[in-house]
Amino acid sequence: MMNLLLLTDSYKFTHWLQYPKKTTKVYSYFESRGGEFDEIVFFGLQYYLKRYLEGQVVTRDKIDYAEERVNAHLPGRFNRAGWEYILDKYEGRLPIRIRAVPEGTVLPPHNVMMTVENTDPNCYWLTNYLETLLVMTWYPSTVATQSRSMKQSLLYYLNETGGVAGIDFKLHDFGFRGSTSVESAGIGGAAHLVNFKGTDTFQANEVLYEYYDEYMAGFSIPASEHSTITSWGPDRECEAMRNMLVQYPDGLMACVSDSFDIMRACKSYWGGALKDMVLERDGVLVVRPDSGYPPKIVCQVLEALGDAFGTTENNEGYKVLHPKVRVIQGDGIDHEMLEIILAHMKSNKWSAENIAFGSGGGLLQKVNRDTCKYAFKCSYAVVDKTEIEVYKDPVTDPGKKSKRGLLSLVRNGDGSWSTKGTSMLTDFEQDELRTVFLNGEVREIDKLAAIRERAKC
Numbered sequence: 001m002m003n004l005l006l007l008t009d010s011y012k013f014t015h016w017l018q019y020p021k022k023t024t025k026v027y028s029y030f031e032s033r034g035g036e037f038d039e040i041v042f043f044g045l046q047y048y049l050k051r052y053l054e055g056q057v058v059t060r061d062k063i064d065y066a067e068e069r070v071n072a073h074l075p076g077r078f079n080r081a082g083w084e085y086i087l088d089k090y091e092g093r094l095p096i097r098i099r100a101v102p103e104g105t106v107l108p109p110h111n112v113m114m115t116v117e118n119t120d121p122n123c124y125w126l127t128n129y130l131e132t133l134l135v136m137t138w139y140p141s142t143v144a145t146q147s148r149s150m151k152q153s154l155l156y157y158l159n160e161t162g163g164v165a166g167i168d169f170k171l172h173d174f175g176f177r178g179s180t181s182v183e184s185a186g187i188g189g190a191a192h193l194v195n196f197k198g199t200d201t202f203q204a205n206e207v208l209y210e211y212y213d214e215y216m217a218g219f220s221i222p223a224s225e226h227s228t229i230t231s232w233g234p235d236r237e238c239e240a241m242r243n244m245l246v247q248y249p250d251g252l253m254a255c256v257s258d259s260f261d262i263m264r265a266c267k268s269y270w271g272g273a274l275k276d277m278v279l280e281r282d283g284v285l286v287v288r289p290d291s292g293y294p295p296k297i298v299c300q301v302l303e304a305l306g307d308a309f310g311t312t313e314n315n316e317g318y319k320v321l322h323p324k325v326r327v328i329q330g331d332g333i334d335h336e337m338l339e340i341i342l343a344h345m346k347s348n349k350w351s352a353e354n355i356a357f358g359s360g361g362g363l364l365q366k367v368n369r370d371t372c373k374y375a376f377k378c379s380y381a382v383v384d385k386t387e388i389e390v391y392k393d394p395v396t397d398p399g400k401k402s403k404r405g406l407l408s409l410v411r412n413g414d415g416s417w418s419t420k421g422t423s424m425l426t427d428f429e430q431d432e433l434r435t436v437f438l439n440g441e442v443r444e445i446d447k448l449a450a451i452r453e454r455a456k457c
Contacts, residue, residue, distance in 0.1 A: 004057045005066035005083060008132045013070050016079045016125035024121030025382035028128055029407050030114040030135065031419075033399060035372035037145050041455050042113045043103050043191050044140025047211045049442050052133055056440070058083055058092035085122055093440025095120035096130065099433040101409055102444075104194060104451030106148070107417045109372065112407040112433070113141075117380075119439055124381075131376045138374040139184065142367045143191035144455065147171065150335055150359075151195045152457050154352065157342040161318040162351035170356050171338075172198035173218070174330055175364030188364040193217045193448070194455050198356070201364075214448035222247075223254035223288075230259050238269045245277045245285075254286040254328055262289050266301055270325070271308020278309075279324055286356070290331045295344035298329050302350050318351035327355045334362025377402040379421070389421075409433050 019026070032040045063083045070078040086092060100114040101107070116134065118127050150171055158164045173192045179185035182203055189204025190212070199205070199218035208214040224244055232240035237260060244255050257265040270278060270287060278285050287305060289297045302321065309322035321327075329341060338359075342352055378390045379402065389404040405421035408431035412418060417432075436444045 002052075003062045003066055004052060004133075005062055006069065007052065008129050010073060012129050012132065013074050013079070014077045015128065016082055019124060019381075020383045022384040023124045023381060024385075025118060025380070026124045026127040026378055027115065027117040027380035027406060028131065028376055028378045029112045029116075029403060030137070030374065030376045031112055031403070032109040032141075033373040033375050034109045035370065037149055037372060038108065039106050039145070039148075040109055040113075040141065040372055041144040041148050041191075041194065042101050042105050042107070042137075042141055043144040043194055043451065043455075044137045044187055045098075045100055045114060045134070045436065046103060046442070046446055047140070047187055047190070047207060048133060048136060049098070049437050050211050053094060053096075053130075053437065054440065054442050056092035057094060058087045060087065063087065079125065082123070082125060086126075089120070090440065094126065094130075095123050095439055096126060096437065097435060097439075098134075098437035099431075100436045101432055102434065102450075102454060103446040104144075104454030105432075106455055107409075110419070111417050112403070112409050112419045115407060115433060116376075121382075128376075128378060135369070135374060135376045138369045138372070139367070140187045140191035141374070142369075142371050143188045143364060144194045145372060146335060146367060147192045147195045147363065148455060148457065150338055150363075153335070153339050153342065154357075155457055157346060157352040160352075161316055161346055162314050162320065162353040165353075166356075168196055169198040169219075171196050171363075172220075172328070172330070172356060172358040173201045173204065173363060174358040174360035176201040176203065178361040178365050180365070185364065190217070192363060194451055195457075200358075208448055212446065212448045212451070217448055221252040221254060221286075223286075224256050226256055226259055226290075229256060234260050237265070238273055241265070241269055242274055242277065245274060245281060248283070250282040252284050252286060254288050256288045256290050258288075258290045258292070262292070262297065262301060263304055266304035267308060271305060275308065279322075281324065284324055284326055286326045286328050288328045288330060294329055294332050294337055295341045298327065298341055298355065299344060299348050299350065301327055302345070302348075302354060314351055314353070316351070318346070318349050319354075320351050321354050328358055329355060330358030330360075332362070333357050333359040334366055337362070373399075375400075375402070379403050380406050 067078045098116050116127050154170050176185045186203035186207040189201030190207040208217040229240045289301050309325050311319040381388045381390050391402045391404045393401045408420050410418050
């Protein structure tokens with residue numbers, strides 16, 4: 001049984017007793033306080049709203065179960081009266097307003113992206129009770145941010161050394177097996193598909209189908225793994241590769257080629273015994289090295305395939321392989337290694353047109369909440385009918401100074417962003433934040449097509 005009452009940090013079970021007496025409003029916000037990227041892509045909130053918060057999420061059975069479990073963990077601290085109030089008055093729907101920037105929006109750190117507040121004065125304690133779950137938006141937002149930054153690197157080198165055709169399939173998600181759960185693979189993989197259309201994390205398609213109204217967001221191609229090649233034995237590796245060409249006579253096809261000797265595979269097999277089949281095939285062979293130092297190996301493979309199949313020089317003066325042959329590097333790829341490989345290719349006069357990349361852990365797992373320094377902080381409260389600007393300002397870390405008051409996100413005339421604050425209980429006229437959730441109902445639905453458009457590089 002999925003029980004929202006238990007989806008919070010343990011210490012929050014005790015917070016309903018800690019606010020000042022006669023508190024009636026708690027208002028909090030979510031932002032990136034900096035980190036590794038100059039631009040942040042906001043993505044993933046809709047998943048959490050629809051998956052966990054929408055509709056009747058409080059029932060008598062869930063209250064009874066949560067009371068038993070929490071009181072065994074923190075004796076006597078469960079807020080049964082608070083949850084029964086929500087059940088009785090709102091039929092188990094949360095009296096909460098969440099406002100957020102449209103998903104896919106790209107903006108600098110230090111700007112409000114989401115605000116949360118209670119809509120019933122008796123439920124002031126609920127706002128930050130939901131922090132734990134809502135802050136998990138950090139993960140898809142960070143993956144979308146990193147993926148977009150990698151796309152910017154690819155676009156730079158493609159423009160420098162050739163053309164940007166096929167950019168949507170230049171970075172493929174290999175991260176399913178390296179994720180910490182099926183859910184993290186799905187939501188992280190979905191975040192990557194904000195920027196690209198290539199994935200082997202099929203669960204990402206299911207997340208986007210169910211929660212973002214996208215029938216099929218990502219695509220893949222037939223590809224081998226080491227087991228399907230090495231099961232033929234070391235003496236029959238060439239036959240294993242021939243079988244790939246026979247089984248997939250057209251379209252894109254990728255084959256891992258480093259099981260024994262990547263240079264032999266490129267020169268003697270693909271570029272030798274199988275060359276005519278490759279050239280006669282109605283499609284493109286994608287050769288995949290999977291070991292060694294990537295910048296060195298990629299260029300060695302390009303040189304070997306170039307010697308075997310020939311090259312042309314594009315308008316920018318860089319070498320391009322025969323159109324029947326390309327390369328994918330899927331080992332060791334993260335943001336830093338992607339840049340190193342592309343720079344190494346450029347210095348060796350190879351166009352970025354020749355290569356695509358696959359990224360697993362470096363795409364979906366090599367991130368944490370501090371990558372973009374996400375924080376959820378209270379900035380406004382009403383206590384005994386008095387409005388209070390709530391904030392922190394630690395002398396030991398000025399970077400953790402928080403915002404004050406009710407907040408709005410404003411798009412300035414020059415296209416820049418700024419966050420403004422006030423204590424007045426009115427909305428700003430030009431606020432970019434929208435009410436996406438109100439009293440148990442998801443009020444705005446972002447479709448993937450619109451999200452992709454907002455996140456365009």
